[in-house]
Amino acid sequence: TLTNWETNKFCNNLAKRLGISRNRIFFAGTKDKRAVTQQIFIIDATQHKIAQIDMPDVEIEILGRTHQKIGFGNHRGNRFTIVVRGCCHSDGTPMTEEEALAEAELIRSELCQSLGEGVFPNWIGPQRFGSGRPVTAEVGKHVLTGDFQQAVHTYLAMEGINENTEVAKFRKHVRDNGVTADALELAPSWLGFESRMIEHLLNNHDDFVGAFKKLPNNLQLMTIHAAQSIIFNQSLNRRLASGLPISEPIEGDLVGRIDEKGQLNANTCVMAESRNLPRITRNCQLGRLVTTGPLPGSEIYVAGGKSRDIELSAINDSGLAEIDWSVEEIPRLSSKGTRRALVSNFSDLYIDTVPIALSESLGERWNMGPSENSRWHP
Structure with a gap:
């Protein structure tokens, strides 16, 4: 359990204290810094040495031994408790608790009407790009x-x-x-x-x-993933702006199977055509299949029809249409590309009020007040 630790900096500090290479620490997802986070790490070191680690704002519980490694592809999902403070109207005036709860419920209701119950657009969040510095x-x-x-x-x-x-x-x-x-x-x-x-x-x-190789291996790889993610987000944004559905397929969509763990099997995508569209639509409604968007690479394949036009426009506008997605200098960063679900599922969403925190406990950023183009009220 980490409190206000950026994942890579925690790994660097942990490796230094253990006297091992940073590359001997494995994890599936990079967590937010300003948070209390809990996740699994696999550490190539003795249990005795790990048990002796004492770091500020860090609690380590040893679960056992394994010969397996984990990485980005092993991440299955998250459970969050999110506190939202400073809720305000579009004109910047503060909301009451009742108004904030009503606004949250309205957003949830509109999302349900447009996409279906328990479904949301599968955006790749700002932490992939750098929320304060999208570098x-x-x-x-x-x-x-x-x-x-x-x-x-x-x-x-x-x-x-x-x-x-x-x-x-x-x-x-x-x-x-x-x-x-x-x-x-x-x-x-x-x-x-x-x-x-x-x-x-x-x-x-x-x-x-x-x-460049002084960056941790996972952060090096994340720079490539972020470039792919820009294209995915642009494709998703343009599809929503066009009024096309994202939770149900249209002709030309590449649709993938959802496995028993709720993950997309991107290797078995099929194209929705007039002859199979009713069956595919039904399976999307049942959660067995899902519409997908591009995370491009050397073996990129795009959808057909209107979806193809949207995906190709996002790739062209990124400035990466002519590259082959291979990195000769660091081959492990080369990417074949894959597909990502356009929608994802959520469950057990509860919204309630929390006690008002003292301003001195909320940090410098809160006390500075809203900056240009931000919408909140202290």
């Missing part, structure tokens, strides 16, 4: 085009939203001056990945591939 997909695009210099520079220097003053000063220095010894001095201690990149470049001039 991950931008880095991935440069990696896929073979421009590691720009990938590293983007990771180091891209400006974030409401960044700490020290961080903003560091990133501006890199934007203005490039990688220098002064940049290393300016980097705050918590920007460990950035510091390791700069140290590598100062000692290995122009080795931008090596600098």
Whole structure:
């Protein structure tokens, strides 16, 4: 159980304390930093050493031994408790508890009417891209085009939203001056990945591939996944904007089977055609099949009909239509591509009020108040 820990930084700290490589720690999903999270890790170390670990805001329970590893593909689902504070109307005036509950119920009711009970659009969330600094997909695009210099520079220097003053000063220095010894001095201690990149470049001039590889393996892979995810989200957004259904198929859709664990089997997708559309629609309604969208790669296959036009437009507008999705410099980052369900299911959704928290317990961001283009009221 982690309290306010970013998953990769926790793994780096844990590996250092255990005296093992960061690559000997495995997990299925990267969790939000500002949260209390609980998940399974597989650690290639002795139980005795793990049991002795004492880290702030970390509780470790040893479940047993295994020879299995886990990764992104093993993630089955999440259970959340989400607290929403600062609810307000579109004009910025605060809502009462009753108004907030009514608004939440209205959203739920409209979602049910448009998609069906217990179904929501399967967006890939902002944490995949970097919620405060959406840098991950931008880095991935440069990696896929073979421009590691720009990938590293983007990771180091891209400006974030409401960044700490020290961080903003560091990133501006890199934007203005490039990688220098002064940049290393300016980097705050918590920007460990950035510091390791700069140290590598100062000692290995122009080795931008090596600098990029200072990121953890899972974060390197996430840059590619983020580039794919932009295209999926754009496809889903354009389909919704066009008024086409997403929980039921239309002719040309690629539809996949849902396995006994509720996961899409993307390898067995079939195309919906006039002859099989009624049967496929019925199975989608029963939760046996699901409509899909593209996570493109070297073996990409897109839908037909109107869905094909939407998917190809999203790929073309991403600027990645001409790449082959292979990364020669780091072959393990190459992607064949796959399909992702356009909708997902939820259950056991309960909405209720919570006690009002004291402002001093909510942190600096809350006390700063709403920023431009944000909608909440303290």
